[in-house]
Amino acid sequence: MEFLVASAVGLLTAAGVYLILRKRTFPVILGLSLVSYAVNVFLFATGRLMVNAPPILNKYEEVAYTDPLPQALVLTAIVISFGMTAVVVMIALGAFLSARDDRIDMLEDGETAKTGEDA
Amino acid sequence: MSLFLIAALPFLGAVFPALLIRAGRNASASAAGLTTFLAFVGLLLHAPTVFSGEVVTARFDWLPGLGLNANFFLDGLGFLFATLILGIGLLIILYARFYLSREDPMGQFYTYLLLFQGAMVGIVLSDNILLLLIFWELTSLSSFLLIGYWKHLPEGRQGARMALTVTGSGGLAMIGGMLILGNIAGSYDLSVILENKEAIQASPLYLPALILILLGCFTKSAQFPFHFWLPHAMAAPTPVSAYLHSATMVKAGLFLMARMWPVLAGTPEWFYIVATTGLVTMALGAIIALFKDDLKGLLAFSTVSHLGLITMLLGFGTKLAAVIAVFHIINHATFKAALFMSAGIVDHEAHTRDIKRLGGLRHLMPVTFTIALVAALSMAGIPPFNGFLSKEMMLEETVHTVWAGSHYFVPGLALVAALFSAAYSFRFIVHVFFGPKRDDYPSTPHDPGVGMWLAPAFLITLVILIGLFSAKIAGPLVAVAAGAVIGGGELPYYSLKLWHGFTPALYMSIVAVTGGALLLAAHGPVMRAWNAAPRPEAKAIFDALMEALARLAKGITDGLHNGAITRYGAIMVAFTVALGWYAYSTGDTGPATRAVMAIDPIPALGWLSLVLATVLIVLRHHNRLLALILIGVVGLVVSMSFNYLSAPDLALTQLSVEVVTIVLMLLALNFMPKETPIETPALTRLRDGAIAVVAGLGSGGLIYALMTRDFAAPTISEFHLANSYKGGGGTNVVNVILVDFRGFDTFGEIIVLGIAALVIYALTEAVLGTRVRAYLLNRKPDLPQAGDAHPMMMVVATRVMMPLALMVAAYIFFRGHNLPGGGFIAGLVAAIAVIMQYMASGFSWTSERQRFYYHGIIGSGVLIAAATGIGAWFNDMPFLTSAFGYIHWPPLKEFEWATAALFDLGVFLAVVGAVLLALESLSRFAWQPGTSSEYAMDINPARDDEPKNENEV
Structure with a gap:
């Protein structure tokens, strides 16, 4: 099970990073979302994995609980990453509508920045 | 008056001159003067305590765990400097009122001056070195404003920039030194540090700390090779020069050396670094000063020279030398401020400060002449003025100082310096005031009004009185200040008097004065020789250095930041991977300790x-x-x-x-x-792919390693599990953490979320305000549109689901404290319920039914959360402490009610508002005329009239 989670984190990170390095806004946003998933799962997994042990206190018997703290952190992280995604989407949309172009390496005069390789 | 108030008064008062300038220049100057006067009186009230040898303190602990406090103390040394700063400040305020012209923004001037004065007072009263550092930096900043006060003059701006660069970088070095010092002593309190001489001098970090602190002192006090900024700072108005360069800013470095004297001095390192630097600066400054044609330039280099003198005395490390240093600080402040002011008067009246264009002023400006004469003779070291006393004592002390085995090096150079010092002092008088009256002054000089000469006249009175009755007038102050410098113990024997008998110092004085007079007589040829000799120009070197630095910084920045986000991304990922690899290859990983779960x-x-x-x-x-x-x-x-x-x-x-x-x-x-x-070419994609794969392997490997090992240390989660019910009154630990244990975090997070939504709203407004709007209004959809924009099935379904969804949200909200759920999730569910309406029935239809603006919902959420937190204050609890209890209303089951639920309501509202504001903003892009229907629904089952056209249905 640990392997599945770890490999999923690795895959999501790799895919996210690859997309972030693309040259159009939309793939970059997709990449950011994938990296957000990876980071959230990563953080969550630092509390170690447990099945059927939610951190809901059981008044009637002694049971094991999984680590609640990473969950609380990740919960807000999920909501905040929504906020971040929304802002980025908005910026991308505003930029596209203003310049009619969604390349991310644009200079103010509409030229493509020199990146060593042609865009 | 509390030391807090004395230190704070100039800062508090700084507002008034800027405001009161509307009421006139006198009001502005009076406000500044009154503030300073109050602080001065407050200081003098402490005089009896200080002179009785006690130390006045004012303590305020801020973060004791980190050694952060705002402690002030006032001992003899602090009292001496504070007196100089506030006393001369008062005179400068008077002088500047009449010096500045109508075009100069006087309110600004006094505000800057008070800010600077406050920073200086802060330095000399601070007990905590971190606090001292802050005031230290503040003097750099406020002196930048003062030196660059005449913004229209390029010299003013460049001089201000140079002063800030030099003193600011010295300040940075000093921060390092002070932190090391505090680390060795185990405290950032000066009073503690000063007691740890042995520990500090024995530490291997003594030398680095010493060098770093001295860098700060030397740059501030314009010691060679950092002396060059001071003459360039002369582009400032003369009151600024008189204040900064006689009594305050440049003396800050001396103050700190004196303050640190008990712990840092007495070692060979201290002697050779400090005494040599001081000696070289003293001689060099005196020599250059003789060849300056600019009156203020001459005074600037003479200041450099005198600062070197005091530095050298402190560097000797003997108690007697420290006493003389303190005495000369007083004397220098009095005669140098008077000299600067008289130079300012000459400049003000004759419209030039070029010595070559002056001369013969003694008949035209008798009052100014008298003032300048007394002050200059004191600077030259002529009896019976106070400069003579301390210079004589200094020469006497050099005779007893051995430098690297040589008995003649220190006295020899000191004699050279004294000789040139006499020469330039004579030049100040002879070439400006003596000689024939000229007829080509830029403006006919005459004595100024009493307002301008009163301040320097007061100062030269002190010069004479201290000279004649030194033991009575300056004696107690010197004793108490010197006592503070040498840090307890007996003061060495000394006597402040004019006649010490036929000592070596007397002969040296006679040689210096005679030699100085002769040198002035031969000034013409000597000056030509000096001008013919090649010498390095400090400003050119400084400018070249700055340009090289700027080029280097630009090179690095341009290399890393070329405007392409992809490059930043790649650099960031590659750097993170490299960091991870470094950590992995240098650290060690224990064996896996956790059993792997079955799949x-x-x-x-x-x-x-x-x-x-x-x-x-x-x-x-x-x-x-x-x-x-x-x-x-x-x-x-x-x-x-x-x-x-x-x-x-x-x-x-x-x-x-x-x-x-x-x-x-x-x-x-x-x-x-x-x-x-x-x-992108295949090769680039391959490169990006490689970066991505490495990053993925790294993060995946790391989390796998983490998951297969147990916690290295006990986690704090146990605390949360154990106290969730007892302390927070809820069984859903995650929710209790969010709204209770870490409520402050959550509070911050809903604010961030709200800000994100407002940013989106603002961006929408901004974008829609441009030509984009026209484009959007005429935009043709680029995909085939459905014939039915709002299908009836969907409209009906979403409307039926709306109350259901809201009820689910309420249910999730209320059970949140004990079962999975809570404000965040409930907020999202409620938002989705509304979004469904937008999607099914259209933007216009939904907006028309919107009763509350989303901004308001966000705001009310944050405010409710804040109010809940503040509520705890009324019960004398810290912010966001929650309370809970159980209520039993038959026939309902007993239920729990916690203030945390109210906080959660705030979270709920903020989330609903933020999500909807974000989505609503985006949907506004889609608005086009004709998309809204005049009817309540696109499909209105109750509508009895015929549709106007086919499209509408």
Whole structure:
């Protein structure tokens, strides 16, 4: 099970990073979302994995609980990453509508920045 | 008066001159003067205590654990400097009132001056070295404002910049030195540090700390080779020069050396660094001063020279030398401030300060002449003025100083300095005031009004009185200040008097004065020789150095930041991977200690779909709609795995966020191209792929290693589990953490979320305010549109579901404290309920029914959360302490009521508002005329009239 989670984190990170390095806004946003998933799962997994042990206190018997703290952190992280995604989407949309172009390496005069390789 | 108030008064008073300038220049100057006067009186009230040898303190602990406090103390040394700063400050305020012209913004001037004065007073009263450092930097900043006061003069701006660069970088070095010092002593309190002489001098870090601190002192006090900024700072108005360069700013370095004297002095390192620097500076400054034609330039280099003198005395490390240093600080402040002011008067009246264009002023300006004469003779070291006393004592002390085995090096150079010092002092008098009257002054000089000469006249009175009755007038102050410098113990024997008998110092004085007079007589040829000799120009070197630095910085920045986000991204990822690799290859990893969980078939299936979806996204991301759907799959699998791995709250949150995110992206995609062209070469893609794979392997490997090992230390989660019910009154630990244990975090987070939504709103407004609006209004959809924009089935279904969804939200909200749920999730569910209406019935229809603006909802959420937190104050509890109790209303089951639920309500509202504001803003892009219907519904079952046209149905 640990392997599945770890490999999923690795895959999501790799895919996210690859997309972030693309040259159009939309793939970059997709990449950011994938990296957000990876980071959230990563953080969550630092509390170690447990099945059927939610951190809901059981008044009637002694049971094991999984680590609640990473969950609380990740919960807000999920909501905040929504906020971040929304802002980025908005910026991308505003930029596209203003310049009619969604390349991310644009200079103010509409030229493509020199990146060593042609865009 | 409390020391806090004395230090704060100039800062508090700094507001008034700037405000009162509207009431006139006198009001502005009086406000500044009154502030300074109050602080001065407050200081003098402490005089009896200080002179009795006690130390006045004022303590305020801020973060005791970190050694952060605002402690002030006033001993003899602090009293001496504070007197100089406030006393001369008062005279300068008077002088500047008449010096500044009508065109100069006087309110600004006094505000800057008071800020500077406050920073200086702060330095000399601070007990905590961190506090001292802050005031130290403040003097650099406020002196920048003062030196560059005449913004229209390029010299003023350049001089101010140079002063800031030199003193600021010295200040940075000093921060390092002070931190080391505090570390060795184990405290940042000066009073503690001063008691730890042995520990500090024995530490291997003594030398680095010493050098760093001295760098700060030397740059501030314009010691060679950092002396060059001071003459360039002369571009400032003369009151500024008189204040900064006689009594305050440049003396700050001396003050600190004196302050640190008990712990730092007495070692060979101290002697050779400090005494040699002082000696060289003294001689060099005196020599250059003789060849300056600018009156203020001459005074600037003479200041450099005298600062060197005091530095040298402190560097000797003997108690007697320290006493003389203190005495000369007083004397120098009095005669140098008077000299600067008289130079300012000459400049003010004759409209030039070029010595070559002056001469013969003694008949035209008798008062100024008298003032300048007394002050200059004191500077030259002529009896019976006070400069003579301390210079004589200094020469006497040099005779007894051995430098690297040589008995003649120190006295020899000191004699040279004294000789040139006499020469330039005579030149100041002879070439300006003596000689024939000229007829080519730029303006006819005459004595100024009493306002301008009163301050320097007062100062030369002191010069004479201290000279004649030194033991009576300056004696107690010197004794108490010197006592503070040498840090307890007996003061050495000394006597402040004019006649010490036929000592070596007397002969040296006679040689110096005679030699100085002769040198002045031969000034013409000597000056020509000096001008013919090549010598390095400090400003050119400084400018070249600055330019080289700027080029280097620009090179690095341009290399890293070329405007391409892809490059930043790649650099950031590569750097992070490199850091991770470094940590991995240098650290050690223990063996796996946790048993690996078995893989069930259903999670394996989920994993498989996640992998498939992710790979497909990468391969097919050019089709944006497809990629979006695949992202949805990934999000779903992530939610399900949260659920499977005992995190029901996370699963609920992820699921609802997923819906909102996809809707948001769909909205944006509506306006954007639906395809991403393939435009990067295969090689670049391969490189990016390699970076990505390494990053993925790194993060995956790291989390795998983490998951297969137990916690290295006990976690704080046990605390949360144990106290969730007892302390927070809830059984859903995650929710209790969010709204109670870490409520402050959550409070911050809803604020951030609200800000994000407002940013989106503002961006929308900004974009729609440009020509984009016209484009959008005329935009033709780039995809085929459905014939029925608002299908009846969907409209009816969403309207039926609206109350249901809201009830679910309420249910999730209320059970949140004890079962999975809570404000975040409930907020998202409620937002989705409204979004469904937008989607099914259209933007216009929904907006018309919107009763509350989303901004208000966000705001009320944050305010409710804040009010709940503040409520705790009324029970004398810290912010956000929650209270709870149990209520039993028959026939209902007993239920729990916690203030945390009210906080959660704030969270709920903020989330609803933020999500809806973000989505609503985006949808406003789609608005076109004709999209709204005049009817309550596109499809109104109750409508009895015929549709106007086919499209509307």
